[in-house]
Amino acid sequence: MATDFGVPKSKLFPIRPRSPWFARPMQSLAFILAVNWCLQGMRGMDRKELAFRLPAELVLALLLAAAAGWWLEAPMALLSGLVAAHTMSFTLNGQLWVCVRYARFWHREPAALERFLLAAAADLRTRPRLREAVCIGSRGDRGVIRSERSDLDLRLVFPPGARAWLAVNLLLLRLRAEAFLRLIPLDLYAYDSPESLRRFDQRERLLVILDRDGRLATLFPERVASFSP
Structure with a gap:
């Protein structure tokens, strides 16, 4: 398309x-x-x-x-x-x-999305409670953003505990608000467990930003690829 x-x-x-x-x-x-x-x-x-x-x-x-x-x-x-x-x-x-990216007038430089992703990945890696984070979609599968109509598909996984639950939800709010202010089409969710990633096309790669406990590598051994700036 x-x-x-x-x-x-x-x-x-x-x-x-x-x-x-x-x-x-x-x-x-x-x-x-x-x-x-x-x-x-x-x-x-x-x-x-x-x-x-x-x-x-x-x-x-x-x-x-x-x-x-x-x-x-x-x-x-x-x-x-x-x-x-x-x-x-x-x-x-x-x-x-x-x-809005479905509108005829929309275009956003892939480099702007890449910069946002790099900054977000660096931020996520500083949070010891967060155990898993992946990029899916075109950036996750092909490893590059080519289109001016692309979005960023970022998925986190909730760690156990009430404090971690609150911290991750506040993190989602902050990242989405920042993406709004910077005109970044960010498709961001946090899942209860890594198994929720099975709802997507199992032929596509998962670009792993965080996998501290190795659960993603265990569940999706044929799909995971390491994220590198």
């Missing part, structure tokens, strides 16, 4: 209508943004990430609703708080640029 500047990528959805009257609008930026604003990648999250994401957004919504209650009636204040919190989450803790 062509990914050159000016030629938009096709977004794949679980539902693929046969009629072009439905299929064509589904490839519009407005539709892609609307769907991702609603779902915010939660279909791809494991329980430990959802257990942070949903309560955090609810708390933020209640705080915003309380602030809006000074000038709005309670039902409207609550609705406004929910919408505002969901929008803030989509912006700072979501995948806005991953969606």
Whole structure:
């Protein structure tokens, strides 16, 4: 599929209508943004990430609703708080640029994505509690970013323990917010266990940033490749 500047990528959805009257609008930026604003990648999250994401957004919504209650009636204040919190989450803790890269006007230099990945990998390696981190997708499989429409597919694995759970979720928030500010299409999740990586194409390589306990090498001996700057 062509990914050159000016030629938009096709977004794949679980539902693929046969009629072009439905299929064509589904490839519009407005539709892609609307769907991702609603779902915010939660279909791809494991329980430990959802257990942070949903309560955090609810708390933020209640705080915003309380602030809006000074000038709005309670039902409207609550609705406004929910919408505002969901929008803030989509912006700072979501995948806005991953969606926008499907637009005709989008292009981002592969070197910018590579610099972000190198900085993120160096950061992850300084965190002793974090045991596994991999890059998948085109960068993980081919070892290089070639397209101006590429994104970075980064996956972490939660270590055991409540403090590590909180630390990794806050790390996800920071990395996504930084990617948003730097216009980096970052597709980032943390999984409950390395077995969650089996949901992807088993023929593709895993570019290993961290494998402190050797679990990735044990589970995917034919797929792992070492990440090197």
